[in-house]
Amino acid sequence: MANDQIELIPVREDFVPKDVYLSEKFARLEKEYLWPKVWxxxxxxxxxxxxxxxxxxxxxxxxxxxxxxxxxxxxxxxxxxxxxxxxxxxxxxxxxxxxxxxxxxxxxxxxxxxxxxxxxxxxxxxxxxxxxxxxxxxxxxxxxxxxxxxxxxxAEPLEKYLDPVPSYCDGFEFSKMRFHWSKSVRLPCNWKVALEAFNEGYHVAATHPQLLDTVGDDRTVSFAFNKHGMFGYFEGTRPLGTPSPRTGKPVPDDIRPGLIQYIDQIDKTLNAIITHRDAAASRRLMTDASADDDPMELLGKLAGFMQEAAVADGAGWPDMSFEDVYKAGTDWHVFPNFVFLPYPDGALFYRSRPDGDNPDSCIYDIWALARFAPGAEPELKHEKFYGKDDWREQDNFGLILTQDFQNMHNVQRGMKSSGFSGARTNPKQEKVLSNFHKVLIENYLNGEASK
CATH class of the missing domain: 2.102.10.10 (Rieske [2Fe-2S] iron-sulphur domain)
Known part of the structure; x- marks a missing residue:
């Protein structure tokens, strides 16, 4: 079956050829050699x-x-x-x-x-x-x-397939979380375009500029772990709650208001990862912490306030140190189509799937999980937005997700230009993306087709 191999410009850390998103042949090979072989x-x-x-x-x-x-x-x-x-x-x-x-x-x-x-x-x-x-x-x-x-x-056992994701993330106790909300949407792009929009933090500055005043240093570092990947904020020069260096604004003497503002923004415009309980607990910074506290000390106190609120609410809290949470990073990609952003009190999960045989469309599932006291979980409702333009409605998804969806639509359209040959992936901040395509092509598509 060697004739089924894909003739593409090779994937590099700084390049992914556009045909992986657009080619009907590529989609057929995924159908035959990827989806039947993966967890x-x-x-x-x-x-x-x-x-x-x-x-x-x-x-x-x-x-x-x-x-x-x-x-x-x-x-x-x-x-x-x-x-x-x-x-x-x-x-x-x-x-x-x-x-x-x-x-x-x-x-x-x-x-x-x-x-x-x-x-x-x-x-x-x-x-x-x-x-x-x-x-x-x-x-x-x-x-x-x-x-x-x-x-x-x-297939290899799931435990082996997932390695090393559990060693970093089991401490969050996702098994003890429950659905906060669940939404599925049909997006006008390839399933990989949708997946990758949440696979890197390099886009935050341009796509979510409303976060720059409080996000701190928004430069990320990404890592490949076998077929999986992760990115996080590991080399920042400014802490959360301060303006990004890109803004040109100085670090304020008191970062407590910025921390509270950031938590509020995530709660109100994403309604995931950070819970309403966390947002309320963050206000204790103004009364139970000092402007003179070291930024890392403030972050530790903030986590402590959130933990106390969750425990008092009967929702519990994982046995994770600040270092454990930091080491786990911000965002994980589990090959091939599962992405999640973990936090002790909540987490956001994405699942991307082809929409039939059409490489220009996909089904994107979004699950917000959170900790609840037993019996206090909201009624589970899977909302589906499969209409042609449902993805455009901010009321359905909030500001942050709607901003991301706009990118996906325009990326799929733009890649069809004769003036575009492939994605110039950032070797430091988007390594997860290039690694994903390298594994997809070499281990599954060409690897299986050549047998």
Whole structure:
């Protein structure tokens, strides 16, 4: 199958060829050699708390049903009737059995065959045992409350696949977080364009200028970890709560108001990572901290105020030191299509998927998780904005996300110019992007196509 290999200008740390986002051939190779071979996040365990609860997950032509079969067990099946190929279920819900509406073939929650209408009509036919007709299962595994599947029966274990992400991020205890909100949107761009918009912090200065007065030094450093990647603010000369050096503004004598303003901005314009509880707790800086405190001491006190508020609220707090949180960075990319921004009291997760075979469209899922006292979680509602222009509405997504969506739309359009050959990725701040494409092409597309 060597003829299927992709002839592209090689990916470098400072260059990604544009065809990886635009080429229909590239999208076909992803469909054949990437998506069937990787671990993909399909849902959260709390989405299916009761026996019989199920959700569906779709990527390209594949559909899966993920169902809780008993109090301790979640299973995944290819969402297809073994008789004539009709999909068994749509969306999410609760079933005692999985029954095809076409001819009534039925399966138990454990995937075993329950009923075939007029089964005796197949007497003497081959491959008609209960085992032959059981629902087909992808691999399934779990990490921090997330459910993963892999269509490749020979795939490496999820624990090995994720390495080293858990060693940096398990301390946040995502498994103890619950949905604050969940939104999905159809975006007019390739799934990788959407994913990469949240894979680097280099864009903040131009895309989110409203943050520059309080974000501190907004220069980031990015790192590749095997197939995954991370970036963070590790070399800053100014602390959070102060103006970016790009503004030309001096560091104020008292950074407490800037810290409070930054927390408020994230809370009000993103409504994720930082919780309303954190925003309220930040105001203690003006009464329980001093303008003379060292900036790192102020950040430590701010984290302490947030922790006290969460514990008093019954939501708990992870056993992480300030150094642990710092080391974990700001943003992680789990290959191929999962990105998250972690924080002790909340976290924001992104999942990007192709929208059918169209390389100019994708489905983008956004999950805001937070800590809640048991029983205080809001009712889970998955909002879907799949209309042509739904992504344009700031009321649906808030200022920060809407600013990002504008970039995605215009990047996809702009890359089609004959005057553009490829992305000139920043070797220091966008290394996660170039590493992603290098792994995608060399390890999956050309690597698999050449076998």
């Amino acid at each position: 993909q996040v399909v849902c959260r365990e709390e989405e299916i708390p009761r026996v019989g609860d199920y959700v569906t997950y779709e990527v390209l032509d594949e559909s899966f049903v993920i169902v809780r079969t008993d109090a301790e067990t979640i299973k995944a099946y290819h969402n297809v009737c073994q008789h004539r190929g009709r999909r068994l279920v749509e969306g999410c819900g609760r079933k005692a059995r999985l029954r095809c509406r076409f001819h009534g073939w039925t399966w138990n929650l454990d995937g075993s065959l329950a009923e075939v209408l007029d089964r005796s009509d197949w007497d003497g036919c081959e491959d008609m045992s209960d085992a032959d007709l059981a629902l087909k299962e992808p691999l399934i595994d779990f990490w921090q409350g997330f459910v993963f599947i892999n269509m490749d029966s020979n």
